Amino acid sequence: MQHITPADVHAKGEDALILDVREPVELAQARLDGTLDIPLGELVARLGEVPTDRTVHVLCHSGGRSAQATEFLAAQGVDAVNITGGITEWHRQGLPVVIGGRE
Template sequence: MKSISPADAHAVADAWILDVREDHELEQARVDDAHHIPLGTLVERLDEVPRDRTVYVMCHGGGRSAQATEYLSARGVDAVNISGGIMEWHRAGLPLTIGGTA
């Protein structure tokens, strides 16, 4: 499985970030341009994930995004896990929105 640090993912121009956290987690913190598909719905929403570009996958701490990355990779998607999830993104001081609704 390929992985990338939050800082390196953020540095990718026009990165397609997939956030696989649950809706209530987005209310706490989110990356504004990320695409949201909760892990539990990824199988039925697989067609929403692009196959013509790299997809950078994040969750809260890196576990669910690792599962999603493995699943997507097995289906021909160039998927990369964002190590440490949104917690590491926040610790790195990268832009995100705290609170509110998505």
């Protein structure tokens, strides 16, 4: 499985497609702008929403669920990369996070 640090994903700017596999309640607490949001439990049913023509950077709270999603997507032929440490590490590194605001 491929991994990438939050800083390296952030450095890619808007070119980086980030798939957030956290639950809606988690997104309401803290999120990143511009993500594709599909909870891990819905990923199989919503696989058609995941682009196959570019790298998909997968994010969760701390890296566990995103690792599962990355493995699943890779098995489906998607170029998927796990964001190490999830949004927790993203925030710890001082990268931009939106607190609250999504219902």
